[in-house]
Amino acid sequence: MNRFAGHGLSAALGVALVVSLIGNAAALRPAVAVTAPPADPRLAKLADIEEIRALLVTYGQTLDDRKWDEYSQLFAHDGAWIGAFGEVRGPTAIHDAMVKAFATLPNEPGKRNFHVLTNFLINVDGDHASAWSRWMFMVTGADNRASPQYSGRYEDELVRENGRWRFHKRVVSADIPSGSK
Numbered sequence: 001m002n003r004f005a006g007h008g009l010s011a012a013l014g015v016a017l018v019v020s021l022i023g024n025a026a027a028l029r030p031a032v033a034v035t036a037p038p039a040d041p042r043l044a045k046l047a048d049i050e051e052i053r054a055l056l057v058t059y060g061q062t063l064d065d066r067k068w069d070e071y072s073q074l075f076a077h078d079g080a081w082i083g084a085f086g087e088v089r090g091p092t093a094i095h096d097a098m099v100k101a102f103a104t105l106p107n108e109p110g111k112r113n114f115h116v117l118t119n120f121l122i123n124v125d126g127d128h129a130s131a132w133s134r135w136m137f138m139v140t141g142a143d144n145r146a147s148p149q150y151s152g153r154y155e156d157e158l159v160r161e162n163g164r165w166r167f168h169k170r171v172v173s174a175d176i177p178s179g180s181k
Helices: 008-028 041-064 068-072 091-102
Strands: 075-083 086-089 114-125 128-140 146-161 164-176
Touching: 041 068, 041 114, 041 128, 041 146, 041 164, 068 091, 075 091, 075 146, 086 091, 128 164
Parallel strands: 075 164
Antiparallel strands: 075 086, 114 128, 128 146, 146 164
16 A cells, blocks of 8 residues: 555655655764654654664664663663563663673674664654564674574663653563573
8 A cells, every 4th residue: 555645746755855864864873862853743753763763773783882881871761671681770770780791791803792683663652652673692603603592572662751762661582592581
Protein backbone atom coordinates (compact mmCIF):
# COMPACT_ATOMS: atom_id res chain seq x y z
CA MET A 1 0.00 0.00 0.00
CA ASN A 2 1.29 3.45 -0.87
CA ARG A 3 1.38 5.49 2.35
CA PHE A 4 1.54 8.70 0.31
CA ALA A 5 -1.50 7.99 -1.86
CA GLY A 6 -3.59 11.12 -2.06
CA HIS A 7 -0.82 13.31 -0.63
CA GLY A 8 1.03 13.84 -3.87
CA LEU A 9 4.61 13.33 -4.88
CA SER A 10 5.76 16.53 -3.18
CA ALA A 11 4.70 15.19 0.24
CA ALA A 12 6.63 11.97 -0.36
CA LEU A 13 9.71 13.89 -1.45
CA GLY A 14 9.39 16.21 1.54
CA VAL A 15 9.24 13.28 3.96
CA ALA A 16 12.20 11.59 2.23
CA LEU A 17 14.23 14.81 2.44
CA VAL A 18 13.47 15.33 6.13
CA VAL A 19 14.27 11.70 6.97
CA SER A 20 17.51 11.95 4.99
CA LEU A 21 18.52 15.19 6.69
CA ILE A 22 17.61 13.88 10.15
CA GLY A 23 19.46 10.61 9.50
CA ASN A 24 22.56 12.50 8.33
CA ALA A 25 22.42 14.84 11.32
CA ALA A 26 22.01 11.87 13.65
CA ALA A 27 25.06 10.18 12.12
CA LEU A 28 27.15 13.28 12.65
CA ARG A 29 25.86 14.09 16.15
CA PRO A 30 24.29 10.96 17.66
CA ALA A 31 21.51 11.35 20.21
CA VAL A 32 21.29 15.14 19.80
CA ALA A 33 17.86 16.62 20.36
CA VAL A 34 16.19 18.53 17.56
CA THR A 35 15.84 22.11 18.79
CA ALA A 36 12.80 23.03 16.71
CA PRO A 37 10.51 20.10 15.92
CA PRO A 38 8.79 20.15 12.53
CA ALA A 39 5.34 21.80 12.53
CA ASP A 40 3.73 18.79 10.84
CA PRO A 41 3.06 16.12 13.53
CA ARG A 42 3.86 13.33 11.06
CA LEU A 43 7.30 14.81 10.41
CA ALA A 44 7.83 15.38 14.13
CA LYS A 45 7.11 11.69 14.73
CA LEU A 46 9.58 10.71 12.00
CA ALA A 47 12.17 13.01 13.60
CA ASP A 48 11.59 11.30 16.97
CA ILE A 49 11.96 7.85 15.40
CA GLU A 50 15.26 8.86 13.78
CA GLU A 51 16.56 10.33 17.07
CA ILE A 52 15.68 7.09 18.83
CA ARG A 53 17.35 5.04 16.08
CA ALA A 54 20.48 7.17 16.60
CA LEU A 55 20.24 6.50 20.36
CA LEU A 56 20.09 2.73 19.75
CA VAL A 57 23.12 2.86 17.44
CA THR A 58 25.04 5.14 19.83
CA TYR A 59 24.34 2.61 22.60
CA GLY A 60 26.10 -0.06 20.52
CA GLN A 61 29.01 2.21 19.61
CA THR A 62 29.69 3.34 23.18
CA LEU A 63 29.24 -0.21 24.50
CA ASP A 64 31.71 -1.71 22.04
CA ASP A 65 34.21 1.14 22.45
CA ARG A 66 33.93 0.89 26.25
CA LYS A 67 33.11 4.60 26.50
CA TRP A 68 31.29 4.12 29.79
CA ASP A 69 30.86 7.83 30.61
CA GLU A 70 29.03 8.44 27.32
CA TYR A 71 27.23 5.08 27.51
CA SER A 72 25.77 5.74 30.95
CA GLN A 73 24.45 9.15 29.89
CA LEU A 74 22.18 7.44 27.37
CA PHE A 75 19.99 6.46 30.33
CA ALA A 76 17.44 8.68 32.07
CA HIS A 77 18.20 9.87 35.60
CA ASP A 78 16.19 6.90 36.92
CA GLY A 79 16.85 4.66 33.92
CA ALA A 80 17.30 0.92 34.38
CA TRP A 81 19.46 -1.66 32.61
CA ILE A 82 18.13 -5.19 33.18
CA GLY A 83 20.11 -8.18 31.94
CA ALA A 84 22.46 -11.04 32.76
CA PHE A 85 23.88 -9.45 35.90
CA GLY A 86 20.60 -8.17 37.30
CA GLU A 87 18.93 -4.77 37.41
CA VAL A 88 21.00 -1.61 37.66
CA ARG A 89 19.34 1.81 38.04
CA GLY A 90 20.70 5.28 37.30
CA PRO A 91 23.60 6.41 35.08
CA THR A 92 26.28 6.15 37.81
CA ALA A 93 25.32 2.60 38.82
CA ILE A 94 25.02 1.57 35.15
CA HIS A 95 28.51 3.01 34.48
CA ASP A 96 30.03 1.09 37.39
CA ALA A 97 28.26 -2.17 36.47
CA MET A 98 29.55 -2.03 32.89
CA VAL A 99 33.11 -1.28 33.97
CA LYS A 100 32.99 -4.34 36.21
CA ALA A 101 31.25 -6.61 33.65
CA PHE A 102 33.66 -5.81 30.82
CA ALA A 103 36.86 -5.70 32.88
CA THR A 104 37.87 -9.25 31.92
CA LEU A 105 36.87 -9.15 28.24
CA PRO A 106 39.67 -8.51 25.74
CA ASN A 107 39.70 -5.12 24.05
CA GLU A 108 42.76 -5.22 21.82
CA PRO A 109 43.08 -5.73 18.07
CA GLY A 110 42.66 -9.37 17.08
CA LYS A 111 40.81 -10.22 20.30
CA ARG A 112 38.01 -7.66 20.42
CA ASN A 113 34.36 -8.39 20.63
CA PHE A 114 31.45 -6.36 19.38
CA HIS A 115 27.67 -6.24 18.99
CA VAL A 116 25.65 -6.37 15.79
CA LEU A 117 22.33 -4.52 16.21
CA THR A 118 19.37 -5.08 13.86
CA ASN A 119 15.60 -5.05 13.31
CA PHE A 120 14.70 -1.78 15.04
CA LEU A 121 10.97 -1.45 15.71
CA ILE A 122 10.18 1.95 17.26
CA ASN A 123 6.83 3.30 18.48
CA VAL A 124 6.49 6.91 19.66
CA ASP A 125 3.72 8.33 21.83
CA GLY A 126 4.48 11.94 22.76
CA ASP A 127 7.44 12.06 25.16
CA HIS A 128 7.42 8.28 25.64
CA ALA A 129 8.38 5.53 23.25
CA SER A 130 9.08 1.83 23.04
CA ALA A 131 11.60 -0.02 20.92
CA TRP A 132 12.40 -3.63 20.14
CA SER A 133 15.53 -4.82 18.41
CA ARG A 134 17.89 -7.75 17.98
CA TRP A 135 21.54 -8.06 18.99
CA MET A 136 24.34 -10.53 18.36
CA PHE A 137 27.54 -10.63 20.40
CA MET A 138 30.56 -11.43 18.22
CA VAL A 139 33.95 -12.65 19.46
CA THR A 140 37.24 -13.46 17.79
CA GLY A 141 36.95 -17.10 16.76
CA ALA A 142 39.00 -19.67 14.92
CA ASP A 143 41.39 -18.34 12.29
CA ASN A 144 40.92 -14.84 13.74
CA ARG A 145 37.40 -14.60 12.27
CA ALA A 146 34.32 -13.05 13.83
CA SER A 147 32.18 -15.70 15.48
CA PRO A 148 28.74 -15.26 17.08
CA GLN A 149 28.69 -16.17 20.77
CA TYR A 150 25.27 -14.94 21.93
CA SER A 151 22.15 -13.59 20.29
CA GLY A 152 19.09 -11.96 21.76
CA ARG A 153 16.79 -8.98 21.89
CA TYR A 154 16.41 -5.59 23.51
CA GLU A 155 13.03 -4.42 24.81
CA ASP A 156 13.12 -0.71 25.58
CA GLU A 157 11.02 1.94 27.24
CA LEU A 158 12.26 5.40 26.31
CA VAL A 159 11.56 8.86 27.61
CA ARG A 160 12.34 12.36 26.38
CA GLU A 161 14.34 13.94 29.22
CA ASN A 162 15.65 17.50 28.92
CA GLY A 163 14.88 17.45 25.19
CA ARG A 164 16.76 14.19 24.46
CA TRP A 165 15.58 10.64 24.09
CA ARG A 166 17.02 8.34 26.76
CA PHE A 167 16.49 4.79 27.97
CA HIS A 168 14.02 4.62 30.85
CA LYS A 169 14.28 0.83 30.88
CA ARG A 170 16.39 -1.47 28.72
CA VAL A 171 15.78 -5.21 29.10
CA VAL A 172 18.51 -7.36 27.53
CA SER A 173 17.47 -10.97 26.90
CA ALA A 174 19.62 -13.71 25.41
CA ASP A 175 17.79 -16.12 23.10
CA ILE A 176 20.85 -18.17 22.03
CA PRO A 177 22.01 -19.72 24.21
CA SER A 178 18.49 -19.76 25.62
CA GLY A 179 17.53 -19.24 29.22
CA SER A 180 19.89 -16.30 29.83
CA LYS A 181 18.52 -12.93 30.78
